[in-house]
Amino acid sequence: MELTTAGHEVPFGVSAEVAGALGRTVEEVRAAEVDPVASPAVDGIATVGIWRVRGADWSAVVKVLRHVVDGGRSVWRSDEDPAHPFHWRREADAFADGLLGSLPGDLRAPTCYGVVPGPGGTLAIWMEDVAGREGSTWALPRYRLAAEHLGQVQGHLAREHLAGDPVLDRPWLSRGWLRTYVERRAARGAAEADPAEPRVWSAPLVRRLVPADRVPAFQALWADRHRLLDVVDGLPRTLCQLDFHPHNLFDVAGRTVVIDWAFAGVGALGEDLGNLVVDAVTDFHLPPSKLPELFETLVGGYADGLAAAGWSGPWPGSGEPADVRRMIAAGAAAKYGWLAPAIPAVVAEGRTTLNGRPIEESAPLWVACGDFLVELAGLALEDGR
Template identity: 45%
Template sequence: MTLRVPPAVAAVVGPGPYTAVPLTHNQNNRATAGIDRIQGPDGSAVRKRLTPSGSGTARWSTSDDPRHWNHWRREYLAYSTGFAATVYADAGLGAPTLLDVEEDPDGGLTLWLEDVAGRPGPQWSVADLGDLAHRLGTAQAACAAHPPDRPWLSHRWLRHYLAAVPDPGSTAPDWSHPEAVAAWSEPLRADLAALAADPGPLLAVAESAPQTLCHLDLWPMNLIATDDRTVLLDWSFTGTGAIGEDISNLIVDSVADGLLDPSLLPEIAAALPEAYLRGLRAGGWQGSDAAVHRAIAATGAAKYSWLAPAMLRRLDQDVTTRAYDRRSPAETLRRRLGLLALVADWARAALGWPGRHGQWTGPPPPSQQGTPAP
């Protein structure tokens, strides 16, 4: 079958013939029917197909509600209104250009996007991530002072994501599994089990934190550095979130799927909050450092409260079903030790519990001796 492109795209990629190369993406999400790089004789473009009823899992169901955490048209709206390109532009952060959009027979939309040429996030250094954090702080300080108001921006995204996506599994995770015992200490397992059982207190902390406009899917796969800007991809979740929420996501997801060396995690976890705080100050934000550190801790611990149980349930599953990190589940348990210790420490810091696993890099959490640990 001959591949067809609309005239506006042909002006970029040439008159044909064209080839399509599938790009790795989250195939669980029913909002995405496919992402391809379309190569022509003169260049390339990215084709992303959005749909209200794709073939992903029920947990990643879409909605026509524009405030829903997984509203399937949000990314189209972010691009077509110019929002994604301009909301952080003063800090040198942008979005791919929308070349064209087509309505599909099944009711979906096909976005034709600029194939941004540059250095992708998995090739970045810690210094590169720190520069992004600083720029984001500057931009989000402005958004906190003057919150953007669009009827399709997500609200309380983290709470609704946690209510929908994490798979509770048919059985309880086996915290005494030999692989888990070998990889994680007993205190760490106890903290991770308590966190997984009830992230509600952390959500309350996150929602009481200062709010700003967040990207809400910030990780290396959605970052490209060009000569004159940093491009953020995939604006499908963007909306109101806690100050620092994007930073906690970036810290964890930089190493969670093997994109960056996990030995860099302590450096990343130390550098990014400080760079973000400097950016906030440069943008005029006058809140406390402690409030930012607490928001980063609360959002990061809540967002990944499901991760350890999911890892335990995968121990006897086929690792090749995963899209990004295809290492064995047992090896993943060991590689993510530092990451999960950081998540547990974030939970303790955000809730003020004494003690830590040695990974928390913010100010000392307030001690509440005599209060039972979670």
């Protein structure tokens, strides 16, 4: 059964299962208000859109997925192969499995009310309308608490995996997501403006935005991506959300609720926080001057969470802060070494914006993150481990 919004049919329906999970009849759900929440943010991504369905005293969020057949050169293009890290229906499979509904500790995913097939091969995930304070508004102590909650979950699952539990053997979990992401970034960068070529840094605007004395370090960081990925691959395995971004985090009664599990998979301890420390700055939630403090805040919280989970195992053995620093550093430097080298590509394309803002405003943040990532890469590669 289809729903409508402002007189227009929306690309999802409601099932008896969903209505029952909401404690409503199908007719009640069909009579609810439907409002658009978000449209696809980037090309090629599997998300068709997100809607809020609202009754008098209840609400739900519906996320509609479909495979994008022609994703072009988008880094985010979906794939039809269930084994591919960017498989289009992974989030629906994740909720259907039940793992996300049984995470230990104080971090959880939204409650899922059901998955409904729709027109054109789409899938609609009906889930909890998370009511809480979004991570983009948090102060550093709340970031620390989120890191602690993440450490509780990931330390517990890493310990179970190390003990031979098949918790991470689920076929829907992505594998090798980070390496595929970086390879896609590399292919796109080489096609637009290869950062290894000195000439791409010589355009007047690039010279104004990127200090010439920083260019060799940024080139070296990008050239080291394979070594950094090897470090990440050598870390203990756990469940990762793989888009641990302030917009995807919510404080709900002191617990941390994480939305958007589209890439959920087997990753490394610390990998998710490597994502968070960079995205919090490049997406304008915290100033770059806060990078060192944010990093240490996340390290402290994650170390506490791992300890609470009883984590002990191979390197990074005890979860002491020194080991946790290297875990998070490796994840961040491996994933985001492309940031500063992307500036020449943006200029070469003739674009005047970077990440949705004027390039003169965004580029200094990316350069500052690039400088910090160079430091983190040194930490991650220390002693060749």
